[in-house]
Amino acid sequence: MESCRLSATELACRRGDRVLFRGLTLALGGGEACQIAGANGIGKSSLMRLLAGLGEPFAGTIARDGEVGLIDERPALDPHLPLGRALAFWERFDGRAAEAVGRLGLAALAEVPVRFLSTGQKKRAALARLIAQAAPIWLLDEPLNGLDTDAVALVETIVAEHCAAGGLAVVASHQAIALPGAQRIALRDYAA
Secondary structure (H helix, E strand, O other): OOOOEEEEEEEEEEEOOEEEEEEEEEEEEOOOEEEEEOOOOOOHHHHHHHHHOOOOOOEEEEEEEOOEEEEOOOOOOOOOOEHHHHHHHHHHHHOOOOOHHHHOOOHHHOOOEHHHOOHHHHHHHHHHHHHHHOOOEEEEEOOOOOOOHHHHHHHHHHHHHHHHOOOEEEEEOOOOOOOOOOEEEEHHHHEO
16 A cells, blocks of 8 residues: 555634634554544534545645545445446446455445445445545545444444555544544544
8 A cells, every 4th residue: 555644734624604623733644543523513524525635724734645535425426326336437447346345245235226225335335435446545424324333343344454554544423433543533622
């Protein structure tokens, strides 16, 4: 895996006229993980979008070395296509087969249109797509929503394996997630 780094310095985020947080600093290298914790509406998703480069911070700087993969509430899969075809679309860009489909329990769903998948199935499909992307920097926004106990444990294992292979992960979640050795940032500590 290519080397990777992600840092944010004195980051502030504004949504509309409201500053959500300010003064947030983090630095991660390959093999490291961080959980961003906080209540709904505090700015976790906004932070993840900033870290992904999908928006400009109100203040502060962000530096990234390495390709970024993001999972958020939109699984980036065509809802009208069967899951197998929706994932195959991304294979043309990623250049890899989505080998995680079987591991994530999705093989039997290949002919089911994405729009009929449960929330947890869509989350697992998005994770399969992320794994196929082979990005060293993973940004996971509420990755445990809709998952059962076994699927939560599998996601925790997959994130740990990604970090052990030299990748890095930032996980925004109001739910507890086992990320051994991970930094933890409580976003309320930076509330404006």
